[in-house]
Amino acid sequence: MTFVEVLLPVPISGTFTYSVPEALADSVRIGYRVIVPFGRKKFYTGIIASQTPVAPQGYEVKDIALILDEWAVVRHPQLKLWHWMADYYLCTPGEVMRAAMPAGLKIESETFVSADPDYEEKPEERLSQREMAVMNYILGCEKKQPLDLIGKKTGFANIGPIINSLLEKGAVQISENLVERYRSRKETYVRLTVDKGDSDGLHRAFDSVRSGSMQEKALLALIEISAFMRQDTELHEVTRAELMERSGVTTTVIAAMAKKGIVEIYKKEISRFSYSGLVTGELPVLSEAQSAALDSIHKSWFEKDITLLRGVTSSGKTEIYIHLIDYVLRQGRQALYLVPEIALTTQLTRRLQRVFGDKVVIYHSKFSDNDRVDIWKKLLSSSEPCVVIGARSAVFLPFASLGLVIVDEEHESAYKQQDPAPRYNGRDAAIVLASMHGAKTLLGSATPAVDTYYKALTGRFGLVELTERYEGLRLPHVEIVDMAAARKRGEVEGTFSLLTRRLVNESLQRGEQSILFINRRGYAPIARCKLCGYVPKCENCDVSLTYHR
Template sequence: MFQFADVILPLPLSKYYTYRIPEELQSDMRPGCRVIVPFGRKKYYTAIVVHIHPYAPADYETKDILTLLDESPILRRPQLKFWEWIAEYYLCSVGDVYKAALPSGLKLESETLISPNPDYEEDEDNRLKDREAALLDTLSRHEKISVQDLEKESGLRNILPIVRTLLDKEAVFVSEQVKTKYRPKTEVYIKMSFGKERRDELRGIFEQLSSVKKQLKLLMAYIDMSGFMQRGELREVSKKELLKRADVTSVVLNGLLAKGILVSYTKEISRIVSMDSAEEAHHLNEFQKKALEDIISTFHNKDVTLLHGVTSSGKTEVYIHLIQEVLKQNRQVLYLVPEIALTTQLTGRLQKVFGKSLAIYHSKFSDNERVEVWNSLLLDKGIKIILGVRSSIFLPFKDLGLVIVDEEHENTYKQQDPAPRYHARNAAIILASMHGAKVLLGTATPSIESYYNALQGKFGLVEMNSRYEGMELPEIRIANTQELRRQRQMPGNFSPLLLKLSSEALKRGEQVILFQNRRGFAPMVECKLCAWVPKCKHCDVSLTYHKRYNQLVCHYCGYTYEIPRQCPACGHTSIEIRGFGTERIEEDAEQCFPEYKIARMDLDTTRTRKAYEQIIEDFQQRKSQILIGTQMVTKGLDFDNVSVVGILSADTMMNFPDFRAHERAFQLMAQVAGRAGRKNHKGTVVLQTAHPEYPLIHQIIHHDYQGMYRTQIAEREQFSYPPFFRLIYIYLKHRDEQLLNSLSRTYAACLKQVFGKRILGPDNPPVARIQTLYIRKIILKIENRASMPKVKDLLHQVQDEMLKDDRFKSVILYYDVDPM
């Protein structure tokens, strides 16, 4: 009897795809296992089995599964259920979730290989062109080669059209080969060629080597490192460590191997860096103890608790004690942080307490490292705590007992592109419920939605209003930049007050943080005469000047441009730089404080994991005295020697065209202010603004979160925004602006027939063209009680109706649920 399997493919398909299971694989096939399947024309993918059943699909002919990759499932219960929830709620396909969830090293895909036809002969009527001949000449040196390698070796660009013409002439063949991405890490180890029972033979070996001093030295080093002469178990000795300890080369080792005294063997080793736990958790003060007791108490009645603790109140120590309670129950913990920079700083503290039970997981790890973390959890190799960023929610937890979402208000928990556009905080709450786990949301500045849920009794609420060791909250002082510029007292980007306080702090041996939420040297370049501003050819945005590379860069598509010598509009040569980013602040700070070392932390300086670690470590060890950064520096980093923080441009954050602008500005400024005065004394924050009279500025000065919350919640209720309504943004993209305008209006009209006044738009988003695609946005406001599966069905019905117009098939359409 035939058996069939429904599988998930790493493609945005609207449903599962069905394949026939060959008879020889039927007994071993199980849901959650990976299989290789053909799809499309000669393409192979790694699919994941979801259901096994005896029913063939009615509307297409099934192909056979080619091979089974796993002896046992690589997914645990309830991962498939969790993937389905994300796809349902965030209006995407399960294939999109699969692509985001599984490390690339676990996804095998076919690679196109090109091989020359040995029987091909060029004829007079069909001569090869120069590029075709050059490509075929390179190809003749290989039996088979990938497109990427062929392009690299031939030195030719865009070779696919050439390959196509060579295919038509039957000069080449094309085939597919499944490529494995994951490679286990191996290391060479050395051991004695005989056991401890023959230790008495060593005397003769020493005499034999008496004239070969370096070999004798190496053998003695091995005996010492392995414990060969002692009783008990032998320690393994790696070749690398042995050569380093003996201070000799591989040639010396090869001599001992050739004589049969030592032998070598290769062993698979873990890439996961771990250490033994060496410290007890710190003792909690009375406020921390009270918070811990209150959290445990609220967990009896609530699955989710919000810990609202002011900056530097010692929330991390409360987390550590809570994790210990969960580990006593032999359950697992997921500790989510919004930025990789935070994993860097927390790793050392957590490893000292939890040792080898802790693993780190984020996007700066290599594919191989991420596969090893995945497999370690899957095979129960002792990992109990995962510290990671948003993608960590997809790991194969066996028995999750607690999820900690640190800095829960951060918008970096929201995945923007590509799909699934999930919010890790909200998804983690669902994941925890599937495991019967508890969730702790921690922050000094809760999101409006989380605080509302806590006040309404949906979440538990625990507050910590005192800073650790009785430290006072920083004093926030205002520098009125509009008035200072009018009086010509502020020629640069630093107010006199900020310069004075920073200088005094640095002279006392203290440190300074300068916060500017724009990277690059200047956000805009402009012609002084006619006000022409250079814009990206592919996106509807002005270009940012990066002085380090002396280029204009588009921060949306990454395209770079040379700086024009004269204005292309009026021909004048007075091109000037306007505004300032972190790169310019760094240059200004170097001029103002030439004797101090300055570090910059933004997207440009933290491309690698090591870059993050180095910047933070240098500042922590006081090798650098001034840290300049974007919002990366606001997210819970703990530096105990910072006494002055400068917020250089508060107005740009408040004036962003978004209903969350004031909430986000308050959070950013309150968080960066919290970096000041961490341990020694009360810190000072200088807030530079042209509008000191704004109510939000007064709320920040007085650390008045409740005041900001009351203002914002009243506005949200009045205008039907979250937490009272759920938002879904519907984006449409096309290269033809006129066609997009027409189709988006028609689509919005169809949606209004179904959803009525809940539909707004279509409108142009703030950036209305990215990478040559024009964009239109439609907003759907849905009541909280509405069923998301029902909403999804209605949206798909309208989309299917629109697809009757062939022009609509070329439109890119996607949904962003709960946008940030």
């Protein structure tokens, strides 16, 4: 008898031991998904973390119910990262698993509710108004309904107690069904049943359609699109939509041709992500300062695995990133490009796709479950070089051969997840992920985080500085006004200093525009005495009170 340790997406520390039935003993591997019973009625999707022939002592072991995969959906470095995050961020591996895996890969049991056909209302157990509303909805449905959907349709946020009450009165029945949310994208294709070069078979195909008919028109178009008559090319797969557009026929005509055996109609799973735009393949031209910084990064990586690129705003850090990504892709490895916000991925994606085409993969939490599962499967099924652009959740993807991790704007607080667990820093998780793959890490920022800059200055990280803006553009002139000192000198009128008012007025007189940023809540973030500088604070803590008017 074989036993496996299964990791489940539940906030309970450790793994759970299950036995493997003899019929499935040859089919289990580490990283496979399995359906296992948990508790009295629930079923969960778990990941096999380890195997052992030694039976546990002291309790009865349940069998796994089902093996979902023919290959591992989680790689070994991923499991290592999950356990590191659980240990470092004080949560359970199950909570990390729940955050890491797309919902479409986690098949779980869902509670369904239906009316009991034998129920008769008793005078002493009359239904309340809320229970009656729920029962009316359930009775109006032909099929049993998911628990969460009943809550949405009836408008009751906490539907559980109502269903429990109806269950006690015998009005409803509940059942647990396994629900898979992932749906692959499939396209309908059409192909000739005649082998290429079979002229007799092609003549028979034309004989079976009437001259001048829509079927003949579709057959001619299919031959032309698929390059059937050309001996120097392979047959091109033709989608039904493409054939209909080129020939002007309907699905009925194609179905009639399939009935005659002229063509075969079949479905094929396709990727949701393909780039059809212009791919130049040309790397951006670097300035002397950028080229020097690029060389310094490569030299730094000989000694340090992590390097900080401190480049002023508009210095052209992204162009350097593109050259580094190209270097890694030419080595046959993969790259991860993290950005703090999802909105930044759109503009970056266009720039990178013009250079790398379909090698660019985008991943973030705003994608649908189906999209995220497709990306996950794409990285699992292929170890080809690619670059993944994404927000912090992209660190969980199943990389096969990660060679470079770039964390752009590494100081941003958006890399930190607050709720739910794991409450992790995407920047730090990316650094650990890179070390597990033997990859290099580049942290980029114009204003690095204090801890990052300190590590760079003290030699723990490499440090490369880019102080010149692209094409020699001048940095904006910044002047700081000490409002407290300006008030004492009488140089403040209303909210603004006299200098600010003068500069804004001069800008308006030149026909230009001005922007005033006010980053606060309330009329003023603090109220300060003009004479002694006293600031009123909360009686219970040391937080300054905000003045509202």
